[in-house]
Amino acid sequence: MDKLIYDLLVIGGGINGAGIARDAAGRGMSVLLCEQDDLAAHTSSASTKLIHGGLRYLEHHQFGLVRKALQEREVLLRSAPHIISPLRFVMPHAPDQRPVWMIRLGLFLYDHLARRKVLQSAEAIDLTTHACGTALRPGFQRGFVFSDGRVQDARLVVLNALDAAEHGATILTRTPLVAAAREHSSWRMTLRTPDGQNQIVFARGVVNAAGPWVNRLLGDVLDVTPRHSVRLVKGSHIIVRKLFDHPYAYLFQNPDNRIIFAIPYEDDYTLIGTTDVDFRGNPGQVQIDDGETDYLCRMVNRYFARQIGPADVLATMSGVRPLVKDQTSSAQAVPRDYTLELDEKGPPLVSVFGGKITTYRKLAEQVVDMISPRLGRYRPTWTGNAPLPGGDIPKADFPAFHSRLARQYPWLPASLLKRYAHAYGTRIHTLLGQARSLADLGECIVPGLYELEARYLVEVEWAQTAEDILWRRSKLKLHAGPGAEATLTRWLATYRRPVAAPAHAVSAP
Template identity: 65%
Template sequence: MVIGGGINGTGIARDAAGRGLSVLLCEKDDLASHTSSASTKLIHGGLRYLEYYEFGLVRKALQEREVLLKAAPHIIWPLRFVMPHDKAQRPEWMIRSGLFLYDHLAKREVLPGSETISFDRHPSGAPLKAAFKRGFVYSDGWVQDARLVVLNAMAAAEHGARIVTRTACVGARREDGRWICTLQHSDGQREQVAARAVVNAAGPWVESLLKDTLQLPSPKSIRLVKGSHIVVNKLFDHPYAYIFQNPDKRIIFAIPYENDFTLIGTTDVEYHGDPGAVAIDADEVDYLCRMSNRYFNSQIGPDDVLSTYSGVRPLLDDEASNASSVTRDYALELDADVAPMLSVFGGKITTYRKLAEEAVDRLAPLLGNGKPTWTAGVPLPGGDMPNADAAAFLAASQQRYPWLPAAVLQRYVKSYGTRLATLLGSASKLAELGAEILPGVYEAELSYLVDQEWAVTAEDILWRRSKLRLHLPADAGAILDGWLAQYRAGAGLRQPELLVAGTQPG
């Protein structure tokens, strides 16, 4: 049984189910409701971690970057980052040395290496203030983070796992060599399930789950660090992203976002409140605007912010002096009792697959399972495109579905990949996708998200399964919730059944 429906929990569920283990995953809210949908949405090695000598972490992340780009080319794609050189900050030789390491710590097959550029001859120079003359360009990846979580849950389910959302684990005890866990639905109904092992992948709640719910001591501590982002109308009209060095030695990113916007973040603020109630504050908005204004000609203020989001990163507490330097590595703590318990502390989205692999490597032998690792090189749902080439798949889809509006088809391909065929079914014209519930949003897609991706509310669909909330009218959520209520009533949809982990075929 896996507790936690973020990236680590769903990754572990996928890996374990694929090795033939029987798996039940419970998540108290929607999949990716918290930390895993509030990232800067990068698949990256972590260039700045080189300053903290975390070479092992960066190498591991760079290796995983290549694996993930091939596994999910519909939701993960290459992105070139521009770093303007600020003479008052890190010297040029240091940045060049860091980029050389970044290029060579792990083998690159997909992404080009770094280079030095002059802004008077490069398209990224136009939006920048005239004081910035030169800079550097390097490669990393961009990911639709919440969709990555959902795809791992889908893959787990397709290998036999049971995924139960909006269901909290409110108690667990060891009894006769297994765990007896009490799960509570959002409607208050309770169920008991039995499992031979439990994985605590509760993210910001990993410690409280151990201490308060499981009545066990926590072998490690986490440090909650809030990261906030702002969304503004686009500040530049080219495909490059920016990484900015700031006087406080922190960095922020400015990233092309959803075609029409720029995403700016992130902050690093110690957090001591409820992880489920995290929100940006005025100081963070001001900080991100000021850091953007140091570099861009287009100046922004709080009134220009269209949307924000915040998340709490549950970082492994290494007693670093400030939040920015806390390690992004992870630790797996195994209580190898007769009924084992494995707890996940820390981690970052880029290394989730490796974390999951290591977690199952440690647990599976205790359950009599000796099957080998398998997830490296296996596409996630929708990612099985020829040569992992999303552009070629889009071109082929345009030929196959000429009746789909171009913008809708492009969004479908970048969200669902080859699962586009499942979504469209036998439709051969736009009218066969059902009513257009919102601009560009048809019933066929909505029913797919409910039936295949555990979507329950408008927020699930408009913010986590997509970013449509940024593009639609203010009343879109109310309209969609009305449709969802009618659909559930008409289709007779039920909450997923709770099954006893350890008794179902893998």
């Protein structure tokens, strides 16, 4: 009996795994991606939602990482202007903090370490007259403004997976890898399907992009002893009712030399984070603790006129960052760059240690560059100038695109049009199809979610649960009110996407 052999099996459906699958499939490889849970179910949906160079990394002399991230920031802003957009940050200054000359030098480097075409340069501001000063406590007179980007992080993962699938990759969610062995020129991999059955697949090469689980997979499943390991660091965020009425975000310096972001979020909220806490345990069951909540409230209360406490927290996010282990004592100083490890004791295996969401595309490119010659594949890189699904907006001008949509779909409520435009970009036309009125969107399952979109998310974007839809594919969970998850769960029980058999592999005797 013939067996199906993929060129590449990618383990992990976070941002790195999805990016690698996309890059490899676009270079003509037959690719299978397996993920134990939903796409972006863990670290990649618990980020600070920023595409940034990492201003604070300059203080730890990580100039190479900052430069690489700043270069990628420009690439990503062009490739997905619907889910990635410019954001101006205000950094209030107080005399007991880093001196002004140091901040000016840092911002100068930040502006000039890489070419910048999209974003504005940094500048000093007077907080007694600037709009951003009104939300602050009295006494802050001087500040600085600089630019970075914000991102819908979970959608970034989904769009990479979608592009991979459209280039021929097979994406299997809720399908963990449970056993693996090298057999001659390929890997024999045992996957546990969602219905509990074992499925055997073969791949000529494997990429371990399992994030916090990278070392566990190497030791327990792949039977490989790594040269590197990761230090697990928990980062948590809190979400509160919005603390200011302007489009700027804040970067706050704190007495422990850490920084905290306060970011406008989903129109009605402020996202505050993040913490850096060493973590031991199951990365799939990470949660914020009371100490982290108190810390975040206490730090922003040093700056904002409106004081908050744990009772004001409406939602939280926690994720485990797999940082490359070194001798650094403090979690905040651990390098955020990544390391790739190639094992060629038989069919090749590349393992990914570390990384950050901003540099995922470059990481994916380097992984595929590393493994493709060993698979006899030599196609050139391609993702640097390729838009993600929905990102082919003329001149990457989202405001103009949004205005055109308002004229084309005058029957859509403004808030719904805005969300669709940001979530789907030019794919909004695929989503809406022949719809010509609100009634054509079908049942309103929960506030803001119509049947047409829910079906699309199940059929096209691998969503299976209410949490997938209300949190990772959208942020409607913040807006829909109590009972929304149960209502959507009942609807999903009546509708299930047919499970397609894996395809696009090469048949070999």
